Amino acid sequence: MALKSSINSALAKFKHFYSSYELSRALVPLIVLIIASIAMSPQYFLNPMNIKVVLMQITPLALIATGEMPIILMGSIDLSPGSAQAATAMIAAILTRTTNNILLAIMAAVALGTLIGVINGVLVAKLRIYSFVATLAALVIWRSFVIIVSGGKLIYGLTQYAMFTQDFGTYIPIGFVLTVFIIIVVYVLLTRTVIGRYIYGLGSNEEAVRLAGVRADFVKFLAFTIAGTLYGLGGVMLIAMGGFAVDPWTARGNELNAIASCVLGGIMLTGGSGHPLGSLLGASMLTILTNILVLLGVTEIAVQQTVVGIVLIAAATALTRGLRYVK
Amino acid sequence: MEDRQALLAENIVKRFPGVVAVNNVTFELRYGEIHGLLGQNGAGKSTLLRVIYGVHKPDHGNIYIDGRKIVLKSPRDARMHGIALVHQEITVIPDLTVLENIALLGFSWNWLTSRFDYASFKEYIDRIMSRFRVELELSEKVRNLSAAERMLLQVVAALSINAKILLLDEPTSPLSLHEIERLFDVLNQLRKEGLATVFVTHRVNEAIDVCDRITILRNGEKIATVESRAIDVHTLIKLMLGREPEELYKVRTDKDVELVIGRYATEIPLIEMRNVSTQPQRAAEMPLKKINLKIYEGEVVAVFGFVGAGKTELGKALIGLTKISHGDFLYMGKRVKIKSPVDAVRYGIFYLPEDRKIEGIIPHFTVASNMDISSLNIVKRFGIFVDGARELRISLDMIKRLNIVTSSPYARITQLSGGNQQKVLVARAMLTKARLVIFDEPTVGIDVATKAEIRRLIFRYARERGVSSLVLTSDVDEALGLADRIYVMRDGEIIREYINRNVDRDEILKNLA
Numbered sequence A: 001m002a003l004k005s006s007i008n009s010a011l012a013k014f015k016h017f018y019s020s021y022e023l024s025r026a027l028v029p030l031i032v033l034i035i036a037s038i039a040m041s042p043q044y045f046l047n048p049m050n051i052k053v054v055l056m057q058i059t060p061l062a063l064i065a066t067g068e069m070p071i072i073l074m075g076s077i078d079l080s081p082g083s084a085q086a087a088t089a090m091i092a093a094i095l096t097r098t099t100n101n102i103l104l105a106i107m108a109a110v111a112l113g114t115l116i117g118v119i120n121g122v123l124v125a126k127l128r129i130y131s132f133v134a135t136l137a138a139l140v141i142w143r144s145f146v147i148i149v150s151g152g153k154l155i156y157g158l159t160q161y162a163m164f165t166q167d168f169g170t171y172i173p174i175g176f177v178l179t180v181f182i183i184i185v186v187y188v189l190l191t192r193t194v195i196g197r198y199i200y201g202l203g204s205n206e207e208a209v210r211l212a213g214v215r216a217d218f219v220k221f222l223a224f225t226i227a228g229t230l231y232g233l234g235g236v237m238l239i240a241m242g243g244f245a246v247d248p249w250t251a252r253g254n255e256l257n258a259i260a261s262c263v264l265g266g267i268m269l270t271g272g273s274g275h276p277l278g279s280l281l282g283a284s285m286l287t288i289l290t291n292i293l294v295l296l297g298v299t300e301i302a303v304q305q306t307v308v309g310i311v312l313i314a315a316a317t318a319l320t321r322g323l324r325y326v327k
Numbered sequence B: 001m002e003d004r005q006a007l008l009a010e011n012i013v014k015r016f017p018g019v020v021a022v023n024n025v026t027f028e029l030r031y032g033e034i035h036g037l038l039g040q041n042g043a044g045k046s047t048l049l050r051v052i053y054g055v056h057k058p059d060h061g062n063i064y065i066d067g068r069k070i071v072l073k074s075p076r077d078a079r080m081h082g083i084a085l086v087h088q089e090i091t092v093i094p095d096l097t098v099l100e101n102i103a104l105l106g107f108s109w110n111w112l113t114s115r116f117d118y119a120s121f122k123e124y125i126d127r128i129m130s131r132f133r134v135e136l137e138l139s140e141k142v143r144n145l146s147a148a149e150r151m152l153l154q155v156v157a158a159l160s161i162n163a164k165i166l167l168l169d170e171p172t173s174p175l176s177l178h179e180i181e182r183l184f185d186v187l188n189q190l191r192k193e194g195l196a197t198v199f200v201t202h203r204v205n206e207a208i209d210v211c212d213r214i215t216i217l218r219n220g221e222k223i224a225t226v227e228s229r230a231i232d233v234h235t236l237i238k239l240m241l242g243r244e245p246e247e248l249y250k251v252r253t254d255k256d257v258e259l260v261i262g263r264y265a266t267e268i269p270l271i272e273m274r275n276v277s278t279q280p281q282r283a284a285e286m287p288l289k290k291i292n293l294k295i296y297e298g299e300v301v302a303v304f305g306f307v308g309a310g311k312t313e314l315g316k317a318l319i320g321l322t323k324i325s326h327g328d329f330l331y332m333g334k335r336v337k338i339k340s341p342v343d344a345v346r347y348g349i350f351y352l353p354e355d356r357k358i359e360g361i362i363p364h365f366t367v368a369s370n371m372d373i374s375s376l377n378i379v380k381r382f383g384i385f386v387d388g389a390r391e392l393r394i395s396l397d398m399i400k401r402l403n404i405v406t407s408s409p410y411a412r413i414t415q416l417s418g419g420n421q422q423k424v425l426v427a428r429a430m431l432t433k434a435r436l437v438i439f440d441e442p443t444v445g446i447d448v449a450t451k452a453e454i455r456r457l458i459f460r461y462a463r464e465r466g467v468s469s470l471v472l473t474s475d476v477d478e479a480l481g482l483a484d485r486i487y488v489m490r491d492g493e494i495i496r497e498y499i500n501r502n503v504d505r506d507e508i509l510k511n512l513a
Helices: A002-020 A024-040 A048-073 A081-099 A102-126 A130-150 A159-167 A174-192 A194-211 A216-241 A253-264 A278-295 A299-319 B045-052 B077-081 B096-107 B118-131 B147-160 B179-191 B203-211 B233-241 B254-261 B311-318 B341-346 B356-360 B366-371 B386-400 B417-433 B446-464 B476-482 B504-511
Strands: B005-016 B017-029 B034-038 B060-065 B068-070 B083-086 B166-168 B196-201 B213-218 B222-226 B271-278 B291-295 B300-304 B324-331 B347-353 B436-440 B468-473 B485-490 B493-499
Touching: A024 A130, A024 A278, A048 A174, A048 A194, A048 A216, A048 A253, A048 A278, A081 A102, A081 A130, A081 A253, A081 B468, A102 A130, A159 A174, A159 A216, A159 B446, A174 A194, A174 A216, A174 A278, A194 A216, A194 B356, A253 A278, A253 A299, A278 A299, A278 B083, B005 B045, B017 B034, B017 B045, B017 B060, B017 B196, B034 B045, B034 B179, B034 B203, B045 B166, B045 B196, B045 B436, B077 B083, B083 B147, B096 B118, B096 B147, B118 B147, B147 B179, B179 B196, B179 B203, B196 B203, B203 B233, B213 B233, B233 B504, B271 B311, B291 B493, B300 B446, B300 B476, B311 B347, B311 B436, B311 B468, B341 B347, B347 B417, B356 B417, B366 B386, B366 B417, B386 B417, B417 B436, B417 B446, B446 B468, B446 B476, B468 B476, B476 B504
Parallel strands: B017 B222, B034 B196, B034 B213, B083 B166, B166 B196, B300 B468, B300 B485, B347 B436, B436 B468
Antiparallel strands: B005 B017, B005 B060, B060 B068, B213 B222, B271 B291, B271 B324, B485 B493
């Protein structure tokens, strides 16, 4: 009897914790997933090499998911991260090949990413095109850009980018550490600054925020621009973590992985709600999920994707429970 | 009148967070009658209607149709029981023809099982229309229809599914006088054919003209059900508006008014509108006609009129959301153009919306961040960072000064009652460096005690800080108790102006009767 009541009170406490902290929406499933992974095959999952591989895979995805996150928090959507990531990676690859100046290449990639974000921002905030449509166009256009500038050819052997994969301490790639640092900057932006306040406000009730006299269009523009910069960084990390090569169809479908990361990370697609570390946690979940499937011998992509899809549905259901309407 | 009971809604209670929208209301509807549901904004008319139509599930109470108890889980259930709602916000598809829209509205629940036969359906609708004397061109695109014709379309659609009970939610507000007559002709025909009609309105004259019986709601409670033959306009208005204890309203004295009157002749008004007219951009919007309005510094001005008189449109014209097509807008005697709320804030004009939920509160935010969303410039540090300590200090101060009931400044705004949410919004306005605050229906849907508190806050704020207030209200006692000057508005026009000194309440009301 005493045991039952103590279990009940522990459960109630957990419920309270789970429902009151936006971070726990993502943190709890991530921890469950990690424990499950360890339980299933500790010798593989905890293998230093595997941990490094997982962290390398998380890095580029976490960056574009973190770019996507403020846009989703605002109640909009961005479908361009996959193409933007490919375009910036391709530019960096070409410049690295031709000039052998990696710093210049990285700066160009980040600048192109920012430009892509600026264009998205203008289309949505100034020309008032639905973000879904505007960024769908961007998805197609920037992919075409990649195919044109690359001439349809694979660029490989960009070993200069190996510096990002070197160990920081023990089997943590430097690129991952840099990414976590950038995500912390975004975290501060979203939680501690006026812009972050407005971004959350727009997602929660745009009408009210506009009536309050906030320059809402400018905030939207800024969110898309910041996202673009992060896609550029994601492009650079794609080269570093993806075998020092870029092919014209690289990062195809990554826009969906970015959105899925946000959903798994507890960012509400209706806007206004979600913890700023959700994108990192969501990207980790998505990566670990694929990793554990591989370790279990499920190497077929189609099966992996099906499992990811099912997990996404489960996550989304948990996320929207209690809402009256969903669109 | 047949006198047979069509519908009985018994002891209906419907609560929303922070407010009891309908409180223990019993409503009886008979066949062959037009039953008026009369009340002010927030009286609970629409909520009651939605309970009857199955949109809202009542917290308490039962619904009987033809004496049988039923449970309505959705509008679909209601339609199955022969209840149809004619919407105020007109729900038709503009690119389809009249006939197609009728088919869509009518057959929406059994389209799977019934084969759609165009010719016989047209014949069926023609028969209904001639029986009820409705004139509509069935092949016309709905886009080209007037508001009244769209309303009639919905009525025909309801009749096509053999509805016995018709609910009309404020059908006359978007209609012109001529169109209203056309609608009333059809309503009379429905009565003759033995249908039961509920007619929701806030227009007293209409209720008396067209209804057989009238049920009056006020603040979610039923005041009375009366025979419209046995009542006069004046009594009905009194029942509808009600009188609440005088001292709750009197937040100012005649002496307060004396202080400002002297300035009218000499001073330049803070804001002036000269012959301002607007062009409506949406169907439900009331165009403003030649508005002349002055607001002096530190003055409390009320614009009184019923719902739909154009008060909100006037408020939004002042912050650039309703487009001014003619006339001048003057700020401190100079002509200015205000194109958006961002411009308005630059001029120190702040608008507090009528609909807290839709345009006011930011639901995911805490009490503190709801307060300072418009004034983050005074809370920020190093240009971009929100200073948490300062935010806490400011919000605690406001919570104390405005007597806001909340567990903490970091509580979610949605956990507060309606009245306290409104106080948070008042705090939002006070934190800005506004020179004019427009309060659109600041006390609608709020309990009596909090109402009085909010009124006192508005008045004190204007007097102590020299900030002008424009109060848009449909409550005559609010205007009388609060304002230095009162404008009376009807159908987009300002029809009278009073200096609020020894003004007779009934005389103001006479303007609207």
